[in-house]
Amino acid sequence: MHGMPFASSSPRAIAASASSPQVVSSWKPGSGIPKRGSSGGPQGPVGVGCTRVSRRTEAPGKRAGSPRGGTVSSRAAKEVPLLDIRRAGGRRRGVVGLGCVPRLAASMTNEMHPKARPTRVAHVMYGLEMGGLEQLVVRLSQHGRERGIESVVLALGPDGPVRELLQRANVPTVWLGGLAGMTPAAIRRLAQEVDAFGADVVHGHDVGPWLNAVATRTLRPRTPVMGTFHQTVEPQGKLRPAAMAAAMFTNSLVACGSEVRASLERWSPKLLSNVVTIENGVPLEVATGAEARHAARERLGLPQDVKVVGYLGRLSEEKGPDLLVDAFLRHFAEEKDTHLVMIGPGPMEAALRARAAASPLAGRMHFTGALLEASKLLPAFDVYVQPSRREGRSLSLLEAMAVGLPTVSHAIPAIREVHSDGQTALLVKSEDVDALGGAVKRLIHDPELRSRLGEAAKREAQRYSLSTMVDTYAKLYRGAAARAQA
Structure with a gap:
């Protein structure tokens, strides 16, 4: 990780390649949303x-x-x-x-x-590329406003389409131009932006941004800091003592699920009682039915009369998109009316596109890259697949449940927290491509099973409402701010 004195096992650790900072919305530090x-x-x-x-x-x-x-x-x-x-x-x-x-x-x-007075929160995250973490920050910032929470987003890493989502939501955004994290320049700049916004709380998302957020306390010692971990994290090497020390200067370490919480408790100081769980939430009032299905397929350029197997998320190793591509190539060569749609960007995208293009199934395998408001395309699917090797609490998985889609996934702990095999989804052994492909094929050929699992999943999704998540975070922000001012 450039500019960081220790390595991180987190894929969202610290930004690289320094360039000049840039404000990416009409808001400028100290204006627009005035300082207190x-x-x-x-x-x-x-x-x-x-x-x-x-x-x-x-x-x-x-x-x-x-x-x-x-x-x-x-x-x-x-x-x-x-x-x-x-x-x-x-x-x-x-x-x-x-x-x-x-x-x-x-x-x-x-x-x-x-x-x-509104409680002001500065969100620190890796970059503005599309992902579940980034979409959660957008929604938390947008809907927090209704609860008296004003937010600014400070992004260290690469620019990307999330800036447009933030602008649409009228959320002030400062892109730091790829400023290398955990350097004196980065810490000073973050502290300046936190001060210019008049933030009551600094909220870092995943390991690298959280460590940067904690480091701002050297310049703003009275400002509370929170960290949310969107996936399991096990700091290794020199990062472990650094993370343990940072935890002592953090008001709340937030886990998005039980497995993530267990991973935090394995390394955070045992004397602290600052680990809390806030389940990720998604909008539950979503468009479904024939009209939504037709519109989504039209946007994707898909025929209306075919079966569609779909995935929404980052095309990265931990998400296992290669396993789904392998399963489709192996099990659907003869299923001429079944298509595969992979929505999302990521480091594996080019290689997966090349594999698909070189196969006889090229005309039935579709890669969209990053799309804004991609969850609105979920009604195009007949079966949703979450082939993750590791997970925290996938927003896409919850969004598929809210739409009423039957799901096939690996039986890893984070998935089993949400889905019950045979009741809301079909769960298979991790890394077993044949089991994955076989389960998808079973659902494609059994509309009654698809309907039963999808309806049960939609009922289960009521536990994961966006409203509940935002309410819980807002209460945590206000409590931290009040204690700091006492």
Whole structure:
């Protein structure tokens, strides 16, 4: 890992190849969503041209309600007519510009009926390439706003299509241009962005970003830090003592499932009680049925009258897409009306495309690369396959359940936490290509079994709602922020 003094077993550890930082949305540090106490911010209703002298500060030009103060220029104060506002009984309340009376009225109303200031969270993640982790951060940021959580996303690694999703969701995003992680420059820059946003909590996602988030405490020691681990992690070598030390400066280590939690508890300091589980959640109100199926197949360019076996996720070794390609090539050569669709990017994409192109089944094997809102294409499938070698809590797996798709997967611990063999899915031995292909073929030829498993999976998906996940994170953020300010 470039710029990092120790190696990581995590595929999302630290960004590489330094280049100039770049802000990728209209938001700039310190503007757009104002810093706490700045003009127009949540605690600063009075700004330039709106002079108010409070009984607490008793200093002309000070901005009331701002813990860091601030001044209004003398020129602005002279140009605005002043009005002496007195309380009942003749006691002076303050002096304000006439043009600011409506804002003063609003300020007085807010004092009588105070609204909670949003809790601000800075998410630190590897990059902006498409993946389940990145989509979770987008949804958490977007839907957290409804719960009084304002977010900024700080991305260390490669640029990618997730920036567009964040912009669509109106989430401020700062791409650090591939700035190498765990370097003095990276830590200073992250701390600057955290400070500019006025973050109450810094939230790192997976090992590398989490370590970078913890390192910002050297410059902002009072800002709480959380880390969410989206897959099992076992720090090795020099990384293990570094991770153990970082855990001691972390308010919450969040696991997305039982297996991930067990892996955290194996290496985090035993005296700490900061490991918590928050299950990943997905939208449950999703389009299904014939109309959604037709639209999804049309977008993918698939015939409407064929059977479709599908996968959605990264094309990387731990996800096992090569096992699914092997199974399809071996078991579906004679199934002329069955197609395979692989949605998602990843390091194995080029090699898998080449294998498919060189096979007699080339016309029935489709690779889409990265697609925005790819989960809307799940209704195109008849069978969903999750061939993962290792998992945390796959969003795609949960999304397939929410759509009501029957699933074939490996019987690894993280999958067994969600699916029951023969009840909501068919589970087979890991790395067994023939068992995987045979189970898929069984479902393709048994519509009644497909329907039964799919309906049961949809009922089970109710346990994994996006709303519940966001509520739980919001409570954790507010608690950490409140304790830091106490």
